[in-house]
Amino acid sequence: MCAWHFSGEQRCLNSELWHACAGPLVSLPAVGSRVIYFPQGHSEQVAASTNKEVDSQIPNYPNLPPQLICQLHNVTMHADAETDEVYAQMTLQPLSPEEQKEPFLPIELGAASKQPTNYFCKTLTASDTSTHGGFSVPRRSAEKVFPPLDFSLQPPCQELIAKDLHDNEWKFRHIFRGQPKRHLLTTGWSVFVSAKRLVAGDSVIFIWNDNNQLLLGIRHANRPQTIMPSSVLSSDSMHIGLLAAAAHAAATNSRFTIFYNPRASPSEFIIPLAKYVKSVYHTRVSVGMRFRMLFETEESSVRRYMGTITTISDLDSVRWPNSHWRSVKVGWDESTAGEKQPRVSLWEIEPLTTFPMYPTAFPLRLKRPWASGLPSMHDMFNGVKNDDFSRYSSLMWLGDGDRGAQSLNFQGVGASPWLQPKM
Amino acid sequence: MCAWHFSGEQRCLNSELWHACAGPLVSLPAVGSRVIYFPQGHSEQVAASTNKEVDSQIPNYPNLPPQLICQLHNVTMHADAETDEVYAQMTLQPLSPEEQKEPFLPIELGAASKQPTNYFCKTLTASDTSTHGGFSVPRRSAEKVFPPLDFSLQPPCQELIAKDLHDNEWKFRHIFRGQPKRHLLTTGWSVFVSAKRLVAGDSVIFIWNDNNQLLLGIRHANRPQTIMPSSVLSSDSMHIGLLAAAAHAAATNSRFTIFYNPRASPSEFIIPLAKYVKSVYHTRVSVGMRFRMLFETEESSVRRYMGTITTISDLDSVRWPNSHWRSVKVGWDESTAGEKQPRVSLWEIEPLTTFPMYPTAFPLRLKRPWASGLPSMHDMFNGVKNDDFSRYSSLMWLGDGDRGAQSLNFQGVGASPWLQPKM
C-alpha cells in the first residue's frame, strides 16, 4: 500500500501534517475511486517545475484524449528531503468504457476533508528567524495547540517535542516570560530554523493531533526562481515522457505513475470523477455568469473571490481541442486580484445561479446516462466534432443522445441516481 | 552558441574548470562532429539518477535502434547550482544514411584533451573541514599552482581570489607559517567550506590558468544515496521520455537534447563516431584476449587496470539486441578491482594485440567502405540478423559485403582513407 522504493522515504508520512502543509484547498482522491486525469494540466506542472514552456516541436499524441478516466490504485504522500515540499505519487489505470459506466461507489462521493482542526500556522517574522532570539508564539495559538504550562513554576516552562514530515524529532523549550508575558520557543528553535533554511516570510505549522502528538510542518514562501531545472532529462523529453506514458497507458489500459506537486503550480490535474461529472454535466454555466471561487489565505485558511465568466473556449485548440481544462475565461471583481489566473476549470468555480432551474419541468429521476444505447463517456470525450463545441458557450457540452434529460441541472448528490451508491 | 534559458545559468562556464571537475577520463565531442548516441546508455544514467531500474512494463520502441549516428550541434557545460555537480547539455540530430557516410572532418579526428596542466586536487581531511582551523595546502601543490609569496614579509602571506564554476569569487588568506613552516589558507576558507557543504573526503581543485586566474572547483565524494529522486516525473515516465524523444528525433531527423552527467554514473553514452568506428570495425577482439583500461585515481589522475575478455554478448538481448553497448564481459586482474564494472564497451578498452595483424596480406589502402554497393552504416546497425551476431565472438561484427578488406586491423588515423579528412 505504501510501498516506496526510493531511498529517502521508507514509510508513510503523517497524513494530517501532509494535508496541513499542502493547504486547505488540496485534497487527494480516495484510493480505489475513479478520477479524471488531464495530461494538459500535468504538462503545466512539468512546465512550471522545469521553468520551461512546452516546445512546439514536441510531437502530438493524437490518440491521447485531453482527459482520461482512470482508477486511482495508489496514493502515497511524500515530502522532498531537501525542502520539505509536499507532493503525492499516484498510480492510475485508464478504464475501459464499461468500467467508466459503473455506478459510483460511496467512496467516490465522500468529500473527505483531511484538514486538521487543532493547529496553527504562523508566518515567520525577522525576529523569529534571526539568531538573536527565539520564536514568538501567538498567545491564542499557544493556548489552543500546546499542552498547558504549569503556572506554579517561575517562569512556567516545558519541553516540547515535535515531529516533522520525515518523522524527525525537534525539541524546543517552551517558556512563558517577558514583560508583558508571552509564549516563546527558545532553546532548539534556531537549530530548526537553520536546518529547514527558514527565512522571514516562510511559515510554520504546529498541529496537536488526536494521539497527543505535536506535529510540525513548514511552508516556504513562494520565492520566485527557486525551482531548479533538473539535470536528469531535458524538459522536452520530460514533456514527451508524460505524454507518451499516458498515451501508452491509455492504449493498453495499463497503470502509470505521476507526481502531483500541489504547491509547485496551481494545476490540480487529477480530480474525482464525481466532481467532474457534477460540474461538467450537471451545472449550467454561460458567458456573463457570476461565480465564486475559493483561494487560500496567508494564514492557511480560505476565502472566496468573486468574478464573472467572460468566455468559454479551448485553452489550446491546436494541441488539446475540446478539453475542459481551464476552458472558462474569467474576470475578477477585486483589482487586487490582478495576478489571479485568467482561466479556470468548471469544477473550480461555484456558479451563482440566479435564474430558475426548471425544478419540475422534467422528471427528477433520470435514466442512467451511460446505459447501452447512449454514447459512452469515452465516445463523448473522444468523438466530439469541432462544431459540437459551439454548444459549449450557452449550453452544456453533451453527447448527441438524450440531450433534454441530461441538460437538467444537477440537483444534489442524494437526489440523483447518477451518483447513487452501488449496493 | 551558449544560449541557456534556465534561470540559474546565464553564461558559459569555464571550460578548464569544468573538465577538471569532470575528471581526466571525461571528454566532450567537438561541436559539429558526428557522434554515436546510445539510448541504452542514456537509460542507464537516468536509472542511476532516479535510483530506479528500468521497469519491464516500459514499452519497446522497435524503430529505435540501439545506436543513433547524430550530428552534435551544441554542447554547453553546466554545473548544478546547489551541488556544483558538472553536467553537459548536448543537442543531437540523427543523420540520414548519406550524411552518415560522409568522410571524416579534421575536427572529428582530433582528440582534444582539455585537462588543465597547472592544477592540484586535494581530498579534504577532517582538519581541513573542521571549523577549528583552515586548509593545509600541500607544499608542492602550493609552490606549483599559487603565485609565489613575498618571503621578505614576516610571516609571508597574500590574498588569493579564486573563481568557481558559477563565476563567484572566493577570497582566501594564504599564509606560510607554523613550525615546521607550511602553506595554509585561513581567513575565508570556512565560509567556502560551509557554502559548498564540503565534508572530509570531498575534494577541491585549484587551477592556475593561462590568464593568470585562479580557478577553484569541488568534487563531492561518492556518498551513496545522495541522489534525490525527482518529484517532477516518475522514473518510468522519464525512461519513456528519453526513448520516445530519441525515437521521434530518429524518425523525423530532428534535433533533441540530452543531459550528460559524467560523475552521476559511469555511462558515457555519446561518443565520437571516429572512436566508435575505430574500435568496432578496426580492432580485433576475441574471448580470452587481454586488455587494459583507464580508470581515474583518487588524486584525479589516471591509471591502467588489466583484465581478460570472458564473453562477448548482448547486455540486454530482449530490449537491445545487437547492441555494442557494454557487449564485452570481462574479468579484472586485481582482486581489489572487485567493484569494477563487469561489462565494458569496445571503445573503452585497449586490447593487447599479441598475435600478428596481417600487416601485408591485404593492400593497405582500402576502398571507401560506405561507397554505393556496400551496406551503409545504417544497414549494418539496423539490419543485422541474429545469426550474424555469432561472428562477434571470434571475428569482428561486419556488414555482409567486403568482409576480407574490412577485417583488416585499423592501422592508424593517418594511414586509413576511412578517416581521411575531407578537403
Place this chain on the structure above:
DNA sequence: ATGTGGGCAAACAGCCGACAA
C-alpha cells in the same frame, strides 16, 4: 498582543605554534 533592540554571558569560530606520524 507581539515585533524589535540593548544588555549580557556562554559558546563557538578561528588563528597560533607544538607535537607526532
Place this chain on the structure above:
DNA sequence: TTGTCGGCTGTTTGCCCACAT
C-alpha cells in the same frame, strides 16, 4: 611533510527584559 591538538582571543549565539506599536 602534514594531520590534529591545546591555548588563546574575538565574534556570534542566544536568553533576558524594556519599550514601542
